[in-house]
Amino acid sequence: MTIHFGLIGCGYMSKKHLDALGKCQDAVLLAVSDVEKKRMREAAGCHPSISQYQDYTELLCDPQIDAVIIAVISGLHAEIAKQSLLAGKHVILEKPMTLSIKDANEIIQLAEQKNLKLMVCHQMRHRPIMKKMKETIDQGKLGKLYLGTVSLRLNRSPAYFEAASWRGNWEQDGGMLVNQGIHLLDLMQWFLGDISHVYGDMLTATLKKETEDVAVGVLTFENGAKGVIEANIVTQPNNLGNSLSIFGENGTISLEGPSLNRISRWFVAGEDKREEMAKLIDVQDEQIFMYKNFINAVQCGESLLIDGYEGKRALETIFAIYQSTMTKQPVTLPLVSFETTALKKK
Secondary structure: OOEEEEEEOOOOOHHHHHHHHHOOOOEEEEEEEOOOHHHHHHHHOOOOOOEEEOOHHHHHOOOOOOEEEEOOOHHHHHHHHHHHHHOOOEEEEOOOOOOEHHHHHHHHHHHHHHOOOEEEOOHHHHOHHHHHHHHHHHOOOOOOEEEEEEEEEOEOOHHHHHOOOOOOOOOOOOOHHHHHHHHHHHHHHHHHOOEEEEEEEEEOOOOOOOOOOEEEEEEEEOOOOEEEEEEEOEOOOOOOEEEEEEEEOOEEEEEEEOOOOEEEEEEEOOEOOHHHHHHHOOOOOHHHHHHHHHHHHHHHOOOOOOOHHHHHHHHHHHHHHHHHHHHOOOEEOOOOOOEHHHHHHO
């Protein structure tokens, strides 16, 4: 069974989707949609059979399309996802899935009511080295878990925000943690489990935008472990990279680098798998693995590694950090409600 896809949003993020889609069997791109004709033409390439729609609702009316990829700006994710599900399409939704708890819940419920697949793009979970970390932790090889830390040290210049009017505002962009930090938080939660409460704070240094430049969060997991996130986009003169570390009673695993592509430590008491891990760290086809998971889920009911519920988890944690920043108090999870526009009133 071939899955016929439509792409909504032909900007920067779409390129990775198109590349992965082109490397998957049983997947065909039938249509693209974008408000800019030039970007649609570039996405369609030299394939006259690919339809082009400036109005995405016309793409959703195409009965041949089984699934849509939503790669528009963050502030439009919720509405387009809802319309896609109502049109009977399976959905691949770029992170963040929404900018409010209410919208996230509505999208999850709608997918269930329509019996459609909803996948949120946290592709890092599909990387073999991350799956090995998860397996190692779940097998109890690290023993009792004590601490998880993630670090994001990037540079986003004023020109970056000036290049697009939606960047840097709470209503359409959603913030640094929501856009840049969410992958790292998702991984830490995947490894350490559910979070009971959060304390956070942040700093906005650039007056020409609304969203945060520096954010810190202290997390307490239900298993007693602690977590720390520190993130910024003011690293000079350019990106310094990311890090992710898990500390347990019987081992420490730490990854670093621009895309967590370097093992700084892989110690598990009683075993030596450094050579195996050195090979795994070089396999970075996570976008393709993510698409294969989605295609198999549609075709034969395979479980999605990142469904709507999983996609919401890191988002909810970030919202808790934002709410804690506003109230100057710890925030208990789960959150009943929150939306990034609340920060405009801060």
